Amino acid sequence: MTTTEVSVRVEDKLFQNRYLVDAGRAHIKVRPHTVPSPALLALLTACPARCYELNGKGQVEITVDGCVECGTCRIIGEPTGDIEWNYPRGGYGVLFKFG
Amino acid sequence: MIEERFDAIVVGAGMAGNAAALTLAGRGLKVLQFERGEYAGSKNVQGAILYADMLEKLIPDFREDAPLERHLVEQRFWIMDERSHMGLHYRSDEFNEERPNRYTIIRAQFDKWFSRKVQEAGALVICETTVTELVQDAYGKVIGVRTDRRDGEVHADVVVVAEGVTGLLGTRAGLRQMPRPDNVALAVKEMHFLPRETIEARFNLKGDEGTVIEAAGTITHGMAGMGFIYANKESVSLGIGCIVSDFQKTGETPYGLLDRFKRHPSVAPLIEGSEVKEYAAHLIPEGGYKAIPQLYGDGWVVVGDAAQFNNAVHREGSNLAMTSGRLAAEAIFQIKSRRDPMTSANLALYKKMIDESFVMKDLKKYKDMPALLHTQSQNFFLTYPQLVSKAMQNFVRVDGTAKADKERITLKSFVAARTWSGLFGDVFRLARAWR
Numbered sequence: 001m002t003t004t005e006v007s008v009r010v011e012d013k014l015f016q017n018r019y020l021v022d023a024g025r026a027h028i029k030v031r032p033h034t035v036p037s038p039a040l041l042a043l044l045t046a047c048p049a050r051c052y053e054l055n056g057k058g059q060v061e062i063t064v065d066g067c068v069e070c071g072t073c074r075i076i077g078e079p080t081g082d083i084e085w086n087y088p089r090g091g092y093g094v095l096f097k098f099g
Numbered sequence: 100m101i102e103e104r105f106d107a108i109v110v111g112a113g114m115a116g117n118a119a120a121l122t123l124a125g126r127g128l129k130v131l132q133f134e135r136g137e138y139a140g141s142k143n144v145q146g147a148i149l150y151a152d153m154l155e156k157l158i159p160d161f162r163e164d165a166p167l168e169r170h171l172v173e174q175r176f177w178i179m180d181e182r183s184h185m186g187l188h189y190r191s192d193e194f195n196e197e198r199p200n201r202y203t204i205i206r207a208q209f210d211k212w213f214s215r216k217v218q219e220a221g222a223l224v225i226c227e228t229t230v231t232e233l234v235q236d237a238y239g240k241v242i243g244v245r246t247d248r249r250d251g252e253v254h255a256d257v258v259v260v261a262e263g264v265t266g267l268l269g270t271r272a273g274l275r276q277m278p279r280p281d282n283v284a285l286a287v288k289e290m291h292f293l294p295r296e297t298i299e300a301r302f303n304l305k306g307d308e309g310t311v312i313e314a315a316g317t318i319t320h321g322m323a324g325m326g327f328i329y330a331n332k333e334s335v336s337l338g339i340g341c342i343v344s345d346f347q348k349t350g351e352t353p354y355g356l357l358d359r360f361k362r363h364p365s366v367a368p369l370i371e372g373s374e375v376k377e378y379a380a381h382l383i384p385e386g387g388y389k390a391i392p393q394l395y396g397d398g399w400v401v402v403g404d405a406a407q408f409n410n411a412v413h414r415e416g417s418n419l420a421m422t423s424g425r426l427a428a429e430a431i432f433q434i435k436s437r438r439d440p441m442t443s444a445n446l447a448l449y450k451k452m453i454d455e456s457f458v459m460k461d462l463k464k465y466k467d468m469p470a471l472l473h474t475q476s477q478n479f480f481l482t483y484p485q486l487v488s489k490a491m492q493n494f495v496r497v498d499g500t501a502k503a504d505k506e507r508i509t510l511k512s513f514v515a516a517r518t519w520s521g522l523f524g525d526v527f528r529l530a531r532a533w534r
Contacts, residue, residue, distance in 0.1 A: 008358045013289070013378035020137075039347075046346040048287045048353040048380035069142065070380040071265035072285045075278060075343055087267060089247050090135050091227030098290045098334070098377050099144045099206035 010050040014066040022092035026064045028073065029084045036060045039080045043073050068094050105131045105255040107431060108244055109222075110230045110268065112139035114417045115403025116261030117213045118157055118424030123259075124222035126432045131253065132222050133246060135229040139217075140210025143263075144288065144381035146329055146336055148311065149204045150418035157425060158216055162198070166208040168331040169309025170199035177365070179316030179326075180488040184365045195308065203309050203329045203336070205290075233258060233272040233399065241272070241398035257398055257431055257441040261424060264382045264404035274399065275392035278407065280347055281473055282386030284324060286340025287353040289361075291373035295333050301369050302330045313414060316484030318360050320351055323476035325414075326360045328369065335370055337361065340383060342473055353380065383416065384409040385473075388466035394453065395446040400427045408458060411472075412465045412533075419458050426452040467532040478525060482516050 028051075030040065040060040043052040049066045052073070062083075069088070077083035087093075109120040112134035120132045136142040148171070154161050173190035194200065218224050232245040234252060243254035262268050270277045293301075302310050314326040324341030339353075339360045346353065360366060384390065384407040391407050394400060402408075403420035410419060430449035431441070439445050453459050472479055490509040500508075513522060 008352070008354045010354050013354065013375070016375055016377050017379075042347045042350075045350045045352045046285070046343065048285065050352075050354075068378070068380045070285060071382050072343055072346075072380070074265060074267075075280050075283055075382070076347060079277065085267070086231075087135055087229045090229040091137050093142075094379075095137055095141045096144060096207050096377065096379055098208070098336075099140060099142075099147075099210075099379060 011066075014049055017066075017068070018095040018097060019065065020092050020095060021065050022089055025089065026062070027086045027088040027093070028062055028064050028067065030060055030062050031082055031084070033059060033082075037080060037082055039077050040082045042076055043083075046072055046076060048072065101250065101253040103253070105129050105253070106435065107131075107257050107259060108133070108253065108255040109259045109261055110244060111261035111263055111403075112136075112210065112214050112217070112224065112226075113143050113261060113263055113403060113420065114213075115405075115420035115424035116259065117210065117217050118421040119259045119261060119402055119428045120217045120222045120224070121157055121213075121220050122425050122428030123431060124217065124220035126428070127221075128432065128435060130222040131255065132217065132224045133228050133230050133244070134214075134224065134226045136226060138211055138226055139214030139224070140207040143206045143210050144379045145206045145417060146288070146327055146338065147204050147206050147209075147417065148329065148414075149202045149209065150415070151198065151200050151202065153418040153421040157421065164212070166204065166212050168203040168205060169304070169307050170194065171201040171203065171311060172304075172308045173310040175310065175312040177312060177314035177316070178484045178487050179314050179318050179363065179365065180485050181317055182364055183488045183492070184314065184316070185487055185491050190310075203311070203331050205331060205334075230262070230268060233260070233268050233274075235272060239397065241396065256435075257400070257446070259424070259427055259431075260399055260401040260405055261403050262405050264384050266405045269392075269401055269405060274396060274401070278382075278384065278386065278390065280344035281342060282384065282390045282407070282469070283343050284340040284383040284385045285343050285346060285353055285380060286338050286383055287357050287378070287380045288336060288338030289357065289375050290377045291335040291337055291370045292333060292376055293335065293370070293373045297372075298330055298333070298335065304330065307332070314360075315480060317481055318363065319356065319480050320349065321477045321481035322346070322349060322351065323473045323480055327414075328366065334376075335373065337366075337370060342385060342476070343382070345476065385411045385469055387411060387469045388459075388462040389469070391462065394450050395443060397443045398441050400431070400446055400449050402427045408462070410461050410465065412468055413461070415461075422456060422458050423453060426456060464534075465532065471528055471532045475525070475528075478517065486513055486516055
């Protein structure tokens with residue numbers, strides 16, 4: 001294991017992006033769990049927008065607002081049944097200016 | 100349900116979907132294309148390099164109004180360790196030709212233009228609409244799509260699935276497996292804006308000349324992956340990508356890698372003082388020939404990234420996407436002209452055309468490369484770059500050591516790191532995979 005560079009602020013990066021947030025309709029959901037699986041734990045570091053975080057009880061939670069819709073979490077977390085993944089509704093989500 | 104019936108529905112407005120929709124509409128077919136972004140391009144991410152030859156086959160006079168950035172006159176390959184890079188650098192004035200071969204582009208802008216051409220050809224393009232499902236009849240034949248619009252079901256003779264690398268619809272309908280974590284790379288990218296003159300001075304360019312840098316080495320910390328730096332007119336596209344299963348195994352973060360790459364002494368001066376205006380991420384199909392899924396069936400074909408068409412060795416994807424979209428459309432047009440049904444047996448024509456094209460020939464040539472690079476990533480992306488860097492430094496640094504002694508030191512370092520059999524084995528395996 002190598003250490004995560006805490007100095008990198010992903011929020012600052014995401015701040016440059018345009019989004020149309022579909023309030024109350026998350027396109028990705030984490031299956032309720034008590035202890036996170038290895039796949040879920042991997043998402044804490046693999047997600048490029050750091051959408052996945054540990055809550056106070058040690059469970060993995062997702063906030064999809066900054067999601068860049070790459071699909072990495074689907075590749076890692078859907079086969080194990082840990083997450084449910086959909087495209088956002090038409091027009092919503094990240095709106096790339098350059099892409 | 101929408102009563103109107105179409106000859107073809109194209110799902111997605113990326114390179115493959117646009118190539119397919121343009122070709123189909125151009126041949127007079129009634130085409131409906133869905134795009135989930137607010138406009139074509141707003142969900143698409145690429146480095147990006149455009150290959151003129153494949154676009155010319157679709158839009159011969161594209162240079163007249165396409166939003167192109169710079170034509171490439173130069174290609175740089177870097178092998179990097181922590182503080183150095185060793186480069187292979189090819190530049191030719193012959194690339195300053197009337198019809199340049201490769202350009203840098205900005206996908207959101209380019210795809211918007213491409214989509215306008217699709218609409219001019221006569222296709223009906225509906226944006227801000229997500230296709231949620233392929234509609235199948237009782238026999239499994241694909242007969243249309245369901246969208247997230249109200250009454251959003253619509254039928255067609257054939258559906259061209261150009262949904263991109265994630266491939267949700269196809270996997271959900273059981274047409275193919277989801278890509279495995281070791282068969283896709285996650286790339287993150289930033290857009291760095293700088294004045295035009297600054298870019299030209301830093302990259303040694305004149306006018307609209309452009310350059311690309313592809314970099315491999317310790318920047319990926321032993322993971323299989325690469326960094327890239329592309330010069331646009333007033334921006335620099337800079338990114339890095341690695342195989343998803345490697346991210347999973349190591350716990351490395353994509354943004355951590357990106358920031359280290361940006362801080363590398365060979366990279367930092369190129370982007371110093373820039374204003375970053377976007378951070379994007381995207382998956383890239385890396386499984387090559389062996390990861391290509393079933394390409395057609397009753398009432399459907401799959402094209403582009405969704406079909407895993409990407410040449411990882413040459414960093415080509417969008418040309419394979421455009422070509423597969425065009426060939427799928429040509430196959431559909433031929434079947435339609437004969438008034439034959441869009442059955443699996445008839446749509447096999449698309450596979451035949453792909454097999455005969457450079458798309459499958461190139462992917463077949465490198466069929467063993469992904470496995471080699473992904474399983475030996477520590478050697479190819481960490482050990483060798485470090486050895487090469489030390490060898491080069493040893494070669495150029497003048498310190499009173501006899502040249503013969505210097506050569507012995509370098510040779511010893513290679514043998515110590517990989518052993519003789521390891522070195523020969525690596526050369527042999529690489530040559531065999533390249534063949």
